[in-house]
Amino acid sequence: MGKRIGHIDWYILLPIVGLMFFSIAFVYSASAPFAELKFGSKETLFLSHSIRIGLGLLALLFFSRIDYHLIAKLSKFLLIVAIGLLVFVLFGGEEVKGASRWVNLGFFRFQPSELAKYALILHLSVLLTKKQDYIKDFKQGMMPLLIWSGIVTFLILLQPNHSTALIILVISISMMFIGNVNLFHLGGLSLVGFAILTSYAIVAKYPIQRVSAFLGLSKSTEVVEVFNYQLQQSLIALGNGGVIGLGPGQSRQSALFLPESYGDFIFSVIGEEYGYIGAAIIIIVFLIILWRGMIVAKNAPDLLGYFLSCGIIITLSIYALVNACVNCGLLPTTGLPMPFISYGGTAVIFHGAAVGVLLNISAQAGVYPKDEKQVIEEPDSEEQPTLFEE
């Protein structure tokens, strides 16, 4: 186990690295007006983003060289650390926009929910693999999964960060579904989970206002106007871009019309600067990653690799999808960044690490065997690959 029997999947690595490099340009263009206004220098956000992209790339390369089985052994520890940090930010975290979500380590400030998300996926994969024999049993099989997911979701909900909590819930349920839990249990519990979330949303008012603003149900309040304004500006940016866009750095909407133009709404700025073609290419790149991820999962050497790659692929693509939907008005405004593209602080480092793990699985899956002749001779990877090493 854990032997590298092939190359990493270049069709995953190259699109990701491409996105990372382009994101530097995107963020610069989208953040310059804001950074100049706020920090007096156009480059402020661009520089910090470049550094983080660099760290993300390092994380990616580092984790692609480490056998994912080793990391899996630390899954419980990582998840407990993440939960600890989640608890910590509720009391000692740094508030950004009214929500305490950040841990400040002085030199490094990050959102523990980023860590918690992947720690949870990792641990769920480990648990699913371990309990596969008795997974249909609710108490022994499903219960631990539910507890871990519940804790993480609940803590994130308390921050409050509703959209991330919801996404984590969706990812957890997807993984349990893939992990062969009893569908009746899953269905029933999903209903309960969403019911709890919905009632929470109603109590907290804020999320429900967003949704009703999006659906045009609520009367014009200040909150409604803010959300509709963001969406309107986002649509103007996309429409203004047309087919071929205004050209790199020519976005006018990023001149402070579009709030978070370098963060959650960067996709609109890309649409404005590079047009329909540019925006569609971004979506297609994510589809390519999705498709390659699927192949990696299929060929993963064991169940752990399979679950892990499924979780990573689902996470990345759900984030991208939700963000793109928000940008073009298909979903209500949420605070979810687009992986590798948004100025999202530390998110890019964790996404980078996750893709690193995925690449490591791809190398072990032998999608690209080291010696191409062997592929010709032994096209069936289910033949014992270890024999050749002797």
Place this chain on the structure above:
Amino acid sequence: MEEENNIENFEEEFQNSKKRLYKFWLILLFISIGFIAVIVRLFIIQIIDADKYQLQAKRQHEAKVPLRAERGNIYDRNGNLVAGTVMGVSLAADPTILKEKEKLCSILEKSVGLNSIELLNKIKSTDGAFVWLARGLIPDDLIGIDSIKLNGFIKYIEPRRNYLYSPIASQIIGCTDVDNKGLSGIELSFDTLLSGKSGYMIMQRDATGHIHPTANLPVIEALHGKSIIITIDIELQRIIEYELKKGMERTNSLSGTVIALEPSSGEILGMASYPSYDQNDLKNVQAMAMKNKAITDLYEPGSTFKTITASAAIDKNIITPTKMCNGHLGLLDYGKYQIKDDHPIGIVSFADALAYSSNVIFSQVGNSIPDADFASYLSNFGFGKRWGVELSGEPAGRIKKAEELTPASKRFMSFGYGISVTPLQMITAYSAIANRGVLMKPHIVKATIDNNGDTTFNNPKTIRRVISENSADTITKMLIGVVEKGTGKSAQIEGYKVAGKTGTTQKLVNGSYATQSYYASFIGFFPADRPKIALLVLLDSPQGSYYGGAVAAPIFRDILIDWLAVNPITASEKVNGSKSRFDSVFVPDLRGLYVRDVLKIVQNLKLKLQNVFDTNSVIISQNPKPTSKIKLWGKIDIVVFDKSKKAELTDVRGLTLRRAITILNNSGIKSRVIGTGKVSEQLWSGRKSCTLICK
């Protein structure tokens, strides 16, 4: 080994059997459908509905920012600024925000002198969010304003027209409204020229409302207004208005008009009517006071018109000045109508008939001029037509055409009844005589200066020769006689010859001539032998004495006496006849300036530079010295710093600090400066450094 492999194989197979890939694919299918929905949605936004969003984007991004054109200045003929623009302060309020309305109003009453009750009414009667409280205030008046910090109180800095000589020449120059748009006078006639053309800049507006210029959006530069030099001599104008007012008070006239014209060019030197108004205080102005009666009013010229009749008769050789005429002792009875003289005379020369202003004799002389000739002389002198002077409201007046003339109408017309003329037409006709028979077009704009400082002169325009030089000289001599011995004696000025004619006209009131209402006038030119100025004085309904010779002629005289007092050079006119004060200029201070900059200055002053070798060097001394006088096109010697020579002990005393340092730096001399302003002392420490003490 094999067993181990088998176990591993088995485990792997077992694990693979647990890969329910279809479940994963199901989720991926959902996600992929989502992505495809995004692509479709983008297609709708970015391609199908793009126009709609692009319009919205354009609307919110681009802001049209007006670039205000500066209104041009108005200068008098000697370059004095008479109308300029200063920055004024306007006050406004937003009643929806302003809470302490009473407080604001009482502060404004104390600090600016505005009426607090009026202000309060203004604020309270406004429904909207904006009301002007006062516009175009002078910043000096507003010392207390800066300390007012009330929400809803708004201060604007706006350009405001400033009339430096007001109320002098107010009717000519006119005024502007609070938006700097011309309302009357030159300001109105030349509004387009003066105001220029405002430009605009399309700027990009960000969401915070800040606007930024962008390179690829159009900028239409403002075209600043041109400046105008008017022909008015503001000093003469001041005298005219002063003497007219004095005369008005003396005679209790209804109104009065004066025009001064330069006969050789037709330039209007001064023009006033009373009552007048102050352009800087437009609140209490009556419409009548803004009227420029010299141009807009029609009247019957009466006896002053005899000069025109005489010109026609003499130029046509119908009569000579020495020809004896019968005055019929002041009464000529034609049956249907009588012609009377107030001062009856018997048989006198034609010259004396003019001097004593005999209606009886002029009615006979006028009748002896053929209809066609009479009509054409009138028309040639410019009567019955608008002169098209650059001010609005000028009427054509009315004279009879040749075919309309009858002996009766000719007889009355010959002494100025039955026609209507403007004061401007009269003075222009007299100027033609003063100009030895050549009629010049009257005008008031001497030149326009565009933004580059290029001046376009409005050259004097000759209309035609009306009478021969000899005839003009003859008439002039007769007019001198009027002043020397006739009705115009009060116009005499000691030491000078004055030519002129009095006029006293019964006013036509409701179709009949009133017995108690007269126009008293005097029209003449000065000095009679080489006229510099033609002057008309017209009083409407003087009380008490109403004869032109008694009430109008003294005003004529006083204006000229005052003018001589402030223009002593003109006094030499009589002695050597050629010099004027415009023949010499003050020498400017050129030290410390680059030769290339000086060339144009010197050119404009009508001077010349001598010893110009290198235009990129700095002038360190000059001869003649600054502020001395020099003849037109005189030469100024300059010494420039020469790098090849040793540094010399350059004297920079009396120069402004900036110029002084320019010179010293160019000369390689180190300088230390104490104080600011002009250099008063220059202390040398060695040949290469000095200390400047400035005050």
